[in-house]
Amino acid sequence: MWRNIAGFSKAAAAAARTHGSRRYLSSAIPGPCIVHKRGADILHDPWFNKDTGFPLTERDRLGLRGLLPPRVISFEQQYARFIESFRSLERNTQGQPDNVVSLAKWRILNRLHDRNETLYYRVLIDNIKDFAPIIYTPTVGLVCQNYSGLYRRPRGMYFSAKDKGEMMSMIYNWPAHQVDMIVITDGSRILGLGDLGVQGIGIPIGKLDMYVASAGINPQRVLPIMLDVGTNNQKLLQNPLYLGLRQPRLEGEEYLEIVDEFMEAAFTRWPKAVVQFEDFQAKWAFETLDRYRKKFCMFNDDVQGTAGVALAGLLGTVRAQGRPLSDFVNQKIVVVGAGSAGLGVTKTAVQAVARMAGISFAEATKNFYLIDKDGLVTTERSKLDPAVVPFAKNPAEIREGASIVEVVKTVRPHVLLGLSGVGGIFNEEVLKAMRESDSCKPAIFAMSNPTLNAECTAADAFKHAGENIVFGSGSPFENVQLENGSVGHVNQANNMYLFPGIGLGTLLSGARIVTDGMLLAAAECLASYMTDEEVQKGILYPSINNIRHITAEVGAAVLRAAVTDDIVEGHGDVGPRDLSHMSKEETVDYITRNMWFPIYSPLVHEK
Ligand SMILES: NC(=O)c1ccc[n+]([C@@H]2O[C@H](COP(=O)([O-])OP(=O)(O)OC[C@H]3O[C@@H](n4cnc5c(N)ncnc54)[C@H](O)[C@@H]3O)[C@@H](O)[C@H]2O)c1
Ligand SMILES: O=C(O)C[C@H](O)C(=O)O
Numbered sequence: 390m391w392r393n394i395a396g397f398s399k400a401a402a403a404a405a406r407t408h409g410s411r412r413y414l415s416s417a418i419p420g421p422c423i424v425h426k427r428g429a430d431i432l433h434d435p436w437f438n439k440d441t442g443f444p445l446t447e448r449d450r451l452g453l454r455g456l457l458p459p460r461v462i463s464f465e466q467q468y469a470r471f472i473e474s475f476r477s478l479e480r481n482t483q484g485q486p487d488n489v490v491s492l493a494k495w496r497i498l499n500r501l502h503d504r505n506e507t508l509y510y511r512v513l514i515d516n517i518k519d520f521a522p523i524i525y526t527p528t529v530g531l532v533c534q535n536y537s538g539l540y541r542r543p544r545g546m547y548f549s550a551k552d553k554g555e556m557m558s559m560i561y562n563w564p565a566h567q568v569d570m571i572v573i574t575d576g577s578r579i580l581g582l583g584d585l586g587v588q589g590i591g592i593p594i595g596k597l598d599m600y601v602a603s604a605g606i607n608p609q610r611v612l613p614i615m616l617d618v619g620t621n622n623q624k625l626l627q628n629p630l631y632l633g634l635r636q637p638r639l640e641g642e643e644y645l646e647i648v649d650e651f652m653e654a655a656f657t658r659w660p661k662a663v664v665q666f667e668d669f670q671a672k673w674a675f676e677t678l679d680r681y682r683k684k685f686c687m688f689n690d691d692v693q694g695t696a697g698v699a700l701a702g703l704l705g706t707v708r709a710q711g712r713p714l715s716d717f718v719n720q721k722i723v724v725v726g727a728g729s730a731g732l733g734v735t736k737t738a739v740q741a742v743a744r745m746a747g748i749s750f751a752e753a754t755k756n757f758y759l760i761d762k763d764g765l766v767t768t769e770r771s772k773l774d775p776a777v778v779p780f781a782k783n784p785a786e787i788r789e790g791a792s793i794v795e796v797v798k799t800v801r802p803h804v805l806l807g808l809s810g811v812g813g814i815f816n817e818e819v820l821k822a823m824r825e826s827d828s829c830k831p832a833i834f835a836m837s838n839p840t841l842n843a844e845c846t847a848a849d850a851f852k853h854a855g856e857n858i859v860f861g862s863g864s865p866f867e868n869v870q871l872e873n874g875s876v877g878h879v880n881q882a883n884n885m886y887l888f889p890g891i892g893l894g895t896l897l898s899g900a901r902i903v904t905d906g907m908l909l910a911a912a913e914c915l916a917s918y919m920t921d922e923e924v925q926k927g928i929l930y931p932s933i934n935n936i937r938h939i940t941a942e943v944g945a946a947v948l949r950a951a952v953t954d955d956i957v958e959g960h961g962d963v964g965p966r967d968l969s970h971m972s973k974e975e976t977v978d979y980i981t982r983n984m985w986f987p988i989y990s991p992l993v994h995e996k
């Protein structure tokens with residue numbers, strides 16, 4: 390249907406040099422873009438539509454003359470007009486409830502997304518700090534909860550249990566010839582909001598928006614996928630407006646057959662795509678990761694992306710204490726939440742300790758304490774989930790099922806990290822107990838999303854646990870003004886710092902799988918991104934304003950790890966030998982040159 394030629398990567402190189410600055414607007418010369426449509430069909434296609442920005446010659450060439458008001462409005466003017474309407478929405482909704490304002494902001498952005506993707510992604514990239522909380526966490530959670538009511542037009546593809554046996558042909562219904570990144574969910578654990586069934590499609594859409602904005606994946610080559618295998622959410626099943634299958638979730642083999650069929654279909658059509666699994670309930674997150682990671686180019690963001698971001702944060706807290714990184718092996722870490730994210734983080738952190746100290750995995754678990762909904766996990770627990778067995782403590786040390794506060798008071802941990810999905814669970818008592826931590830700078834990570842599900846707020850953490858803490862949260866919070874006159878820095882400990890680079894680095898390496906080495910390289914790259922000075926101030930992660938730069942660095946680290954693992958197969962004209970001969974700087978440059986940047990390309994019609 391369409392083909393993209395030259396131009397984009399040239400534009401991306403210029404874009405990368407300025408990291409999204411407005412200066413770029415007039416500096417790049419975009420290459421042409423082939424379009425197989427004409428007239429009104431182009432205006433209704435957000436991939437090609439330029440609204441009033443079509444130059445007169447293009448209007449003639451494409452049969453648009455008369456279909457638009459006569460005046461040609463420049464990209465800069467369109468951009469300014471959108472920002473002005475957004476700011477005026479902000480003014481007009483002042484004083485209204487947060488949810489109402491957030492949804493209104495999401496709607497105005499979504500309308501632009503549906504109409505003109507080039508302008509949409511440009512405003513997103515240039516204003517990522519303001520707009521990420523709307524198109525991504527936390528507002529995306531609210532959007533999923535209200536999806537059936539908000540639904541206007543489809544985005545992505547839906548594969549349901551009723552499509553069994555049809556998927557291999559259905560996949561060809563997708564209009565794009567090339568797909569680079571797929572994000573798939575079954576809607577079973579959307580953020581900390583539980584089973585939202587088909588309404589979970591908002592998550593792959595939001596994640597892929599971040600891929601375009603952060604990793605420069607061409608938006609014509611992303612594909613959000615909803616695997617609708619039913620829902621166990623009774624409220625949704627009873628809602629007459631619910632848009633998904635009205636049946637309980639498939640289980641066991643029936644479930645796996647659906648996922649298998651989708652994976653076969655997707656990789657048959659796009660053998661070089663990368664698939665990110667997102668927000669699957671823990672049992673399926675682990676099972677599918679195990680089942681597919683050696684067979685397909687895929688990773689699970691909640692298990693693996695989160696683990697890398699958390700590890701970078703944990704290493705940062707050691708540096709923030711003014712201690713050498715090797716001291717990580719002595720950090721006592723309490724993890725609250727033993728699901729897909731909590732277990733992924735714990736396992737990765739224990740592996741890091743084992744590697745650093747040169748000890749076995751079992752020995753390295755000594756300083757880790759895992760708490761789930763039934764309290765501290767010990768070997769005494771009946772029906773112990775096999776995934777948590779390696780981390781179960783001896784009940785002689787602390788009793789089975791001990792509460793968070795009991796564990797914190799007994800262990801005096803350096804780090805308290807929450808991935809429980811339970812809002813406010815780090816209450817005043819728990820936070821005050823962290824004052825007795827053995828660390829000079831105790832760290833509190835309230836990583837659950839969205840905002841109301843965070844284990845504590847930033848303000849409460851600094852108020853109750855002390856002004857010397859290091860704080861991270863999954864959803865954004867404002868920095869906190871401390872009584873001592875300084876600023877309590879809030880880190881957004883969110884996998885958004887890694888998944889775009891993991892996906893992009895993997896894609897551009899041409900690797901057919903994502904190895905542990907690639908994931909570790911991503912985490913190490915993020916961990917070493919910050920200067921000592923920043924880390925001393927409690928700043929563990931870079932500003933989201935630098936996300937394109939971070940993603941290029943992470944992507945290069947991932948690609949180089951794929952070279953080390955000897956699994957690169959190349960991408961486009963760049964072969965495996967070229968990749969393996971690139972220096973670190975050349976790899977970053979290669980990644981950067983391949984990042985798409987939104988700019989109007991001249992459209993050339995071809996039948
Ligand atoms: N910041 C990030 O980048 C990031 C990444 C992934 C997940 N998350 C968030 O982490 C949360 C959990 O995700 P998940 O996939 O691990 O979910 P999950 O359902 O797999 O696991 C939740 C875990 O929390 C435990 N839990 C529930 N109630 C508890 C309680 N009262 N006390 C202690 N533990 C309790 C459960 O037993 C379970 O082990 C979600 O809110 C999700 O949004 C954040
Ligand atoms: O989506 C996010 O913001 C992070 C994470 O993947 C989550 O599931 O909470």
Ligand SMILES: [Mg+2]
Pocket residue numbers: 580667668690691
């Ligand atoms: Mg997730």
